[in-house]
Amino acid sequence: MFHLGWFLGSGFGIQPWNPAVDGPWTGTNVRDWTKPDLYVDLTDSLERAGFTYVLIEDTAMVEDSFRGSAEVSLRRGFMAPKNDPMPLVPLMAQRTKHVGIVPTVSTIQYHPYLAARLYTTLDHLTGGRVGMNVVTSVTDRVAQNYGMERHLDHDERYLMAQEWIECVKALQGTWEDGAVLADQENGVYADHTRVHPADFRGRWFSSRGPLNTVPGPQGRIPVASAGGSVPGRELAAAHGDTQMAMCKTVEDMKAYRADVHARLLAHGRKPSDVKLLFLATPIVAASDEEARVKAEAARLSRYSDAAVEYNLWNMSYTSGGRIDFGGIDLDTPVDEIDTSAGNGERSSLANLFQGQSGKTLRQMAGESFQITDLGLVGSPDTVAAKMGEIMDEVGGDGFLLYTPPTRLQIAEITDGLAPALRRRGLIRDGYTYTTLRENLQEF
Ligand SMILES: Cc1cc2nc3c(=O)[nH]c(=O)nc-3n(C[C@H](O)[C@H](O)[C@H](O)COP(=O)(O)O)c2cc1C
Incomplete structure (x- = not known):
């Protein structure tokens, strides 16, 4: 399973x-x-x-x-x-x-x-x-x-x-097992000896707790x-x-x-x-036939202006907003695009460029998939x-x-x-x- x-x-x-x-x-x-x-x-x-x-x-x-x-x-x-x-x-x-x-x-x-x-x-x-x-x-x-x-x-x-x-x-x-007694008979809610501070001190975060x-x-x-x-x-x-x-x-x-x-x-x-x-x-x-038709329609729709705009937007987002793919000529060969400035989703950006060598940015926007x-x-x-x-x-x-x-x-x-x-x-x-x-x- x-x-x-x-x-x-x-x-x-x-x-x-x-x-x-x-x-x-x-x-x-x-x-x-x-x-x-x-x-x-x-x-x-x-x-x-x-x-x-x-x-x-x-x-x-x-x-x-x-x-x-x-x-x-x-x-x-x-x-x-x-x-x-x-x-x-x-x-x-x-x-x-x-x-x-x-x-x-x-x-x-x-x-x-x-x-x-x-x-x-x-x-x-x-x-x-x-x-x-x-x-x-x-x-x-x-x-x-x-x-x-x-x-x-x-x-x-x-x-x-x-x-x-x-x-x-x-x-x-910070709360050990058994710390909560909920003992109505003796009037004790929690055992304070089982509840401890975390006293966490790090480079970015500190917190005392509990x-x-x-x-x-x-x-x-x-x-x-x-x-x-x-x-x-x-x-x-x-x-x-x-x-x-x-x-x-x-x-x-x-x-x-x-x-x-x-x-x-x-x-x-x-x-x-x-x-x-x-x-x-x-x-x-x-x-199966209906699904194939749907898949083919979805594939073709990726070349529409709306889909290309989305994909370029998504590539920019994926770079952490550091590379503006909307500002690059769509006929630029993908191999000439430097993605080293990317600071966002590293594996996602790599995924988008995987297997796209030899294409233009326009082709890539229509054909590359993250998922x-x-x-x-x-x-x-x-x-x-x-x-x-x-x-x-x-x-x-x-x-x-x-x-x-x-x-x-x-x-x-x-x-x-x-x-x-x-x-x-x-x-x-x-x-x-x-x-x-x-x-x-x-x-
Ligand atoms: C299924 C999935 C869900 C994600 N959800 C979010 C999210 O909600 N918010 C967010 O800022 N990033 C989200 N990300 C981005 C990841 O946290 C991570 O930045 C990205 O996968 C790239 O990771 P990498 O830089 O380690 O390759 C998601 C990614 C995937 C694949």
Whole structure:
């Protein structure tokens, strides 16, 4: 069996809203994305389908590094506007009982004490189903919103993230097991000898502790992360419970998994401690032929002006806002473009340029993918069988599906693909456990 995760890639932000770009199934998203309904419906569907978790992306900026203006960001709604995901978590939890909910937290936005207290509170409110997607933030604009002049260098911010997690964990460990007595007979709530300061002192963060709330059902909150660079993988190996990986081929997936397993062993942990979920954008339809037509239409649409604009914008974002791909002549050969100034998502930028040598920027914008369908195109049965084959070859642990959340596409995955996977015994049929940690560790 393998895990399924859902990547809510626009966070609690504007969801597919423009019929000319997103197709005719956008419903009332253009005005209702700020309301809880779509996310609550999504979570409900994911639980019915047996997903292990939903990951809620988050970023905190209105990007204006593309062509030196926020015009494209705001006209198109790219990564802005966006609400804070944290208040959404209890609403998503309320209609469900098992599926994990993993909101993103940035190590430059949240002090460890604030994060430890917030996530422990969410752990209580969700009955032990919350996880934290730890990111370091990508662009200078985010850093500037939090008082920095520009973002730290890539590797430096991963060192900061390591320390951030250590501090959060130290705070989450300030209440020993058995510290809460809740003894009404003798009038003793907690045993103060079992509650200790953390006295954490680091280069970036210090916190005294103890945490002023009691441990939640999971104690230490499961950690998710996505950094594919060496420091990103090290972070997962040292502290992660699940990692999301962008790979384009089965060979890449196998190599990624072997690399993370070796790092885990070097950290004295077991390979099974981190569940590796591979990003995929499956294209599912009623028949193989219908899915092929859909996939071909999607491929061709990538050459449209709107899609090229998006891809150039995304490349600029991915560089940390340091390279303005909107300012480069579209006929420039890709091989002449210097990406060394990039300070954002290192592995994502490398992914975009992978295999693009010999093309122009215009061709690359139409043809390069950060995340691919991994050949998962077809009817629910065809795609389910293919997912099974890939997992057989890779060895595990599952997929993080990145599908735009229109209700039609949610249904294709949760009411079409998931039942086909379940019939094959490839995904869970109901949940044995209630906490995210247990559900992650089950297989
Ligand atoms: C599935 C997935 C989810 C991510 N979510 C966020 C996010 O919510 N916020 C954010 O700032 N970065 C996010 N990132 C970016 C990663 O944290 C990281 O910066 C990126 O994957 C590049 O890592 P690298 O520089 O180690 O290669 C995400 C990446 C992936 C693949």
